[in-house]
Amino acid sequence: MTDVLISNLAARPEFIGTVADRMWHAWWREAGEPLATLLGHLRAFRTDVIPLGVVAHRGDEFVGSAILIDSDVEERPQYTPWLAALWVEPAERMRGMGEALSQRIVDEAVALGFDRIHLCAVPEKSDYYARRGWIEVExxxxxxxxVIFVRHLGVSTETPDA
Structure with a gap:
């Protein structure tokens, strides 16, 4: 993993098509959303505000990606921001890349002044996040x-579900 870099997606736009492809096949296609819509969203990402994305790469080879967005679950608009669309190429899995991408998104949230971050997972994937210190909210x-999770990013006196 030492040869893998994690860059801001807006700074490496050549990866936008690959990131869009992975996200579309994993989550958007089933919902009936066009790939072109997702591409438009990703092209609007910036380096210093939400939404933003990160891409793991070995030179020009795509390894994985993750995004930081305002809201990922329509039923829970009160939770913000969200780590979303965590993707690691199958050949790169089980090597810590998912954790590295997650941590980079957490670091981005901290840099933007947030004291917590959320994510959601289907029940069969929820143990992955629980084992990594994410707190189940509901x-x-x-x-x-x-399953909705939260991670506190600093000292906070608020409750985990707030």
């Missing part, structure tokens, strides 16, 4: 019965 949300 379960069974929306049509996919999502």
């Amino acid at each position: 379960r069974g949300v929306g049509p996919h019965q999502l």
